[in-house]
Amino acid sequence: MAQQVIHARVSLPNSGTFNDMSTNGFTFEATGSDVDLTLSDIDTWLENFYNTANAGQTHPLSYYLSDQISRASNGISVLYYDVTAHLDGTPAGSPIGTFNFTLGTSEGTGVLPAELALCIGYRGNYGTDPERGIAVTLPSTDQAIDQGAPSTHTGNERPRARDRGRIYLGPLDLNCLGTTDGSITSICATDVGHLVNDLANTQLPGDHDQFNWVQWSRRAASVKQITYYYVDDYFATQRRRADTSIVRTHTWVSV
Numbered sequence: 001m002a003q004q005v006i007h008a009r010v011s012l013p014n015s016g017t018f019n020d021m022s023t024n025g026f027t028f029e030a031t032g033s034d035v036d037l038t039l040s041d042i043d044t045w046l047e048n049f050y051n052t053a054n055a056g057q058t059h060p061l062s063y064y065l066s067d068q069i070s071r072a073s074n075g076i077s078v079l080y081y082d083v084t085a086h087l088d089g090t091p092a093g094s095p096i097g098t099f100n101f102t103l104g105t106s107e108g109t110g111v112l113p114a115e116l117a118l119c120i121g122y123r124g125n126y127g128t129d130p131e132r133g134i135a136v137t138l139p140s141t142d143q144a145i146d147q148g149a150p151s152t153h154t155g156n157e158r159p160r161a162r163d164r165g166r167i168y169l170g171p172l173d174l175n176c177l178g179t180t181d182g183s184i185t186s187i188c189a190t191d192v193g194h195l196v197n198d199l200a201n202t203q204l205p206g207d208h209d210q211f212n213w214v215q216w217s218r219r220a221a222s223v224k225q226i227t228y229y230y231v232d233d234y235f236a237t238q239r240r241r242a243d244t245s246i247v248r249t250h251t252w253v254s255v
Contacts, residue, residue, distance in 0.1 A: 002035070002084055002085075003029055003030045003031065003035050003084075004029070004030045004035055004036045004037045004082065004084050005027060005028070005029045005030075005082075005083050005084045005087065005214070005216070005223055006027070006028050006037050006039075006042065006080050006081065006082055006083065006084075006096075007025060007026070007027045007028075007080070007081045007083045007092070007216065008025065008026045008027070008028065008042060008046060008078055008079070008080050008081075009023055009024075009025055009078065009079045009081070010023060010024045010025070010026070010046060010076065010077075010078050011023050011076070011077045011078075011079075012024070012065075012069045012070070012076060012103070013069070013070045013075060013076075013077075014066070014068045014069050014070060014114075014171065015068050015070065022069065022170060022171060022238075024167050024168075024169070025167070026046065026049075026167075026213060027083070027213070027214050027215070027216040027223060028042055028045075028211050028212065028213055028214065029211065029212055029214045029223050029225075030209070030210075030211050031202065031210050031211055031212050031225075032204070032206075032207055032208050032209050032210030032211065033208045033210075034208040034209050037209070037211055038209045038211075039080060039096075039097045039099070041203070041204065041209060041211060042080070042099075042211070043078075043099045043101075045199065045203060045213075046078060046099070046101070047101045048199070049061065049195065049199055050062050050065075050076070050101075050103055050104065051101070051103065051104040053191070054194055054195055054198040054199070055194065055198060056190075056194035056198075057191045057194045057195060058187055058190075058191055059107075059187075059191055060104055060191075060195075061169065061191070061192065061195060062103050062104030062105065062106060063104070063105070063106055063107055063173070063175075063191075064106070064107070064118070064169075064172055064173055064175060064176050064188050064191070064192075065103070065106055065169070065170070065171070065172060065173060066106060066111045066112065066114070066170070066171035066172055066173050067105075067106045067108050067111065067173065068111055068114070068171055069103060069106075069171060070103065071102065071103050071104075071105060071106075072102070073102050074100035074101060074102055075100070075102060075103065076100060076101050076102065076103050077098065077099075077100050078098060078099040078100070078101075079095040079097075079098055080095055080096050080097040080098065080099070081093075081095055081096065082096045083216070087216065087218065087221040087222055087223065088218060088221040089218030089221075106173045107173050107175045108173070109173060109174045109175050110173070110174035111171065111172075111173060111174060112170075112171065112172045112173070112174055112176065112177060112235075113171075114170070114171040115171075115237050115238050116170060116171070116172055116235045116236075116237065116238075117168035117169055117170035117171075117172070117235065117236045117237065117238045118168070118169040118170060118172060118176065118184060118188070118189075118192060118231070118232065118235065118236070119166055119167070119168055119169075119231075119232040119236040120166065120167045120168075120169065120192065120196055120229065120230070120231055120232075121164065121165070121166050121229060121230045121231075121232070122164070122165050122166075122167075122196065122200065122215060122226045122228065122229040122230075123160075123163045123164040123165065123215060123224075123226070123227070123228050123229075124163045124214070124215045124224025124225055124226060124227055125163070125224065125227050126160050126163055131158060131159075131160045162217035162219050162220040163215060163217065163224060164215065165215045165216070168236055168238050169192070170238065172235075175188070176188045182234070182235075183233050183234050184232070184233055184234060184235060189231045189232075189233055192231045193229075193231045196229045196231065197229065199213060200213055200226040200229060202225075212225050212226070213226055214226060
């Protein structure tokens with residue numbers, strides 16, 4: 001029997017009038033002797049991701065998240081989907097479990113535009129996957145077919161992209177904004193780096209219910225353990241998270 005793979009979708013409701021609620025997706029694989037994941041272990045992992053300052057962190061992630069995100073009791077919701085037999089991205093059906101937790105407090109110094117996000121990148125080992133598609137020989141025209149002289153074309157696929165994943169954290173508090181060049185503050189980037197480094201390692205190592213946060217490629221219909229990560233030092237943009245309640249007035253001024 002295949003090791004169970006579960007995808008968790010975390011919803012972060014907010015008090016603003018946004019185009020789209022902020023969500024984060026995480027995929028987990030059972031890597032111990034027990035082929036099934038224990039959902040309560042993933043509950044703990046997810047709550048720690050947002051609320052706990054791990055070794056080396058000055059502040060937990062919640063400290064950097066906008067106070068527009070709900071801090072209501074059990075206001076953060078998680079849906080779990082069993083994708084073991086759906087690694088190719090086919091519909092996995094109804095959730096197999098749910099979880100709710102309370103998001104920890106933010107610094108509350110002010111909010112950044114909702115569409116600004118902190119990007120975490122992660123990947124598994126590339127192995128033999130090339131960055132670009134392998135060159136293949138195909139006839140490009142009817143004339144080439146007739147003359148038996150096909151052309152060589154390089155595929156457009158990027159196999160290594162299947163080994164990579166990203167998460168966009170936000171909306172963010174003003175304390176993430178650097179004071180000189182608009183970059184993300186070093187303390188925020190460092191804290192998030194320690195967080196990812198800790199939680200990307202094998203959890204409950206050696207136990208029967210050991211598990212790992214993994215990179216899921218629907219294109220390759222497979223998962224890989226995360227072996228590398230980065231924390232972007234400049235903001236990314238998620239336009240669908242923009243605040244739609246903001247009234248933008250344009251007044252034409254003559255030259």
